[in-house]
Amino acid sequence: MTLVLDTHVDFPWPTTPDPAGDTTRQVDFPKMTRGGMGAVVLIAYVAQGKRDAESRAAARARADGMLARIAADAQNPVGPARRFCRTADEMEAAHAAGALAILAGVENGHAMGGELAALAAFRDAGAIYMTLTHDGHNDLADAARPRPTLGDGPEEHGGLSDFGRAAIVEMNRVGLLVDVSHASKPAMLQAAKLSRTPVVATHTACRALVDHPRNLDDEQLDALRAVGGLCQITAVGAFLRAGAEASMVDYLDHVEHSVRRIGIDHTGLSSDFDGGGGFIGWKDASQTAAVTAGLATRGFSAREIGLLWSGNFLRVMRAVEKAAL
Numbered sequence: 001m002t003l004v005l006d007t008h009v010d011f012p013w014p015t016t017p018d019p020a021g022d023t024t025r026q027v028d029f030p031k032m033t034r035g036g037m038g039a040v041v042l043i044a045y046v047a048q049g050k051r052d053a054e055s056r057a058a059a060r061a062r063a064d065g066m067l068a069r070i071a072a073d074a075q076n077p078v079g080p081a082r083r084f085c086r087t088a089d090e091m092e093a094a095h096a097a098g099a100l101a102i103l104a105g106v107e108n109g110h111a112m113g114g115e116l117a118a119l120a121a122f123r124d125a126g127a128i129y130m131t132l133t134h135d136g137h138n139d140l141a142d143a144a145r146p147r148p149t150l151g152d153g154p155e156e157h158g159g160l161s162d163f164g165r166a167a168i169v170e171m172n173r174v175g176l177l178v179d180v181s182h183a184s185k186p187a188m189l190q191a192a193k194l195s196r197t198p199v200v201a202t203h204t205a206c207r208a209l210v211d212h213p214r215n216l217d218d219e220q221l222d223a224l225r226a227v228g229g230l231c232q233i234t235a236v237g238a239f240l241r242a243g244a245e246a247s248m249v250d251y252l253d254h255v256e257h258s259v260r261r262i263g264i265d266h267t268g269l270s271s272d273f274d275g276g277g278g279f280i281g282w283k284d285a286s287q288t289a290a291v292t293a294g295l296a297t298r299g300f301s302a303r304e305i306g307l308l309w310s311g312n313f314l315r316v317m318r319a320v321e322k323a324a325l
């Protein structure tokens with residue numbers, strides 16, 4: 001049976017004490033079960049703030065707290081059977097045992113608090129990936145969407161900073177996947193080139209279809225294919241359709257564009273639920289089977305649907321794990 005993996009879901013923070021019983025979230029464990037989902041990457045998200053010592057320390061503390069909470073919730077006996085997973089093998093074993101696989105990621109290199117050593121700590125806490133930036137330039141790289149309220153101009157580093165380059169080297173060393181979602185085009189292309197392992201955009205869409213700064217243009221898609229990386233099409237309405245409400249048709253159009261441009265082996269799926277994702281037809285995890293059904297109506301085979309949902313991501317996870325050994 002296809003392992004249905006959503007590679008980007010925000011974890012609410014502060015959160016309620018009973019995540020299995022909090023029905024306000026788009027993704028909770030019962031909804032995952034109802035939607036036929038097998039795995040999710042829950043995100044310790046840190047908004048870009050000022051870059052002074054106090055803000056850096058607060059960002060790091062928040063990320064550490066969220067990662068600990070994601071692991072604890074995955075091990076809470078309330079609700080559907082689940083396991084906290086740190087590797088591709090653990091994810092597949094959980095699925096084979098009938099348990100939901102819960103993984104963790106970090107969104108925004110600002111969470112490092114300015115310290116390279118944070119990356120090993122994030123990996124030790126179970127994180128499998130980190131986005132270099134969120135919205136707003138940071139110590140590592142320029143963002144696709146600068147934040148003028150933080151004093152951002154269009155560009156600060158011309159892509160990656162020296163610290164950002166060092167962070168990518170360290171991410172390769174400790175086995176953290178490099179997520180280029182939210183990075184500027186120069187930063188994304190430089191990261192793809194520098195990283196020893198394939199980079200991934202865990203939640204994005206195609207700029208050839210919608211001219212949104214968070215979307216990847218065809219040159220960026222080609223760069224992902226060139227390094228063995230992945231474009232994970234996400235369910236954020238504004239990325240999928242300009243000026244009107246997005247639907248499953250739009251979502252599937254972006255998936256098809258990526259597959260036509262760079263191939264079935266370099267495309268994947270994510271929702272960005274609880275972080276801005278969702279459209280009529282796929283508004284929470286319980287409706288995830290509708291995506292699988294939609295892919296089938298577009299002519300994707302069961303094997304191809306398996307690659308899109310998890311096969312490709314598992315391949316990249318293994319490459320990252322192996323390179324870290």
Ligand SMILES: [Zn+2]
Nearest residue numbers: 107181182203
């Ligand atoms: Zn994001």
